[in-house]
Amino acid sequence: xxxxxxxxxxxxxxxxxxxxxxxxxxxxxxxxxxxxxxxxxxxxxxxxxxxxxxxxxxxxxxxxxxxxxxxxxxxxxxxxxxxxxxxxxxxx
Ligand code: SF4
Ligand code: SF4
Numbered sequence: 001x002x003x004x005x006x007x008x009x010x011x012x013x014x015x016x017x018x019x020x021x022x023x024x025x026x027x028x029x030x031x032x033x034x035x036x037x038x039x040x041x042x043x044x045x046x047x048x049x050x051x052x053x054x055x056x057x058x059x060x061x062x063x064x065x066x067x068x069x070x071x072x073x074x075x076x077x078x079x080x081x082x083x084x085x086x087x088x089x090x091x092x
Contacts (some may be wrong), residue, residue, distance in 0.1 A: 002035035002065035003048060015050035015059070021079055024050060025073035035065040042069065043076030 002023075005015075011032035016024045019043075023037035033050070041048045051059045067075070078083065 002038040002062045002067065003040060003050065003059050004033055004035075004062035004065075005031050005033055006058045006060065008056055010056055012055060014053045014055065018049040018053050020049065021076075022045035033059075033062075035062055036075075037079060038062075038065075039072045039079070040067075040078045042072040043080075 007026075007030060011026070011030055013031075016026070019038075020041065021037045021039060023034045025034070026029055026032075048059070051057075
């Protein structure tokens with residue numbers, strides 16, 4: 001499942017650097033999670049890191065992005081491949 005940030009967010013900035021997928025960014029008013037990049041931390045951690053650090057507990061599961069573990073792993077692998085493809089070639 002992807003997670004989402006509700007309007008209870010106080011823009012404390014704590015969650016953004018904790019996300020291993022760079023899925024969190026500051027939106028127009030509050031922080032937002034890109035569902036295409038959120039794997040619920042699958043592939044990196046056992047628990048969603050943003051949920052762990054949020055002081056106001058405003059990061060529930062996104063009801064429109066309920067996904068299975070297999071789907072989350074597939075998303076993780078796709079993000080890894082994209083990151084590898086975007087990385088500059090290693091110098092010999
Ligand atoms: Fe990022 Fe993990 Fe939070 Fe998803 S659950 S937004 S991947 S920190
Ligand atoms: Fe908002 Fe919670 Fe992230 Fe702070 S940790 S910016 S309150 S979602």
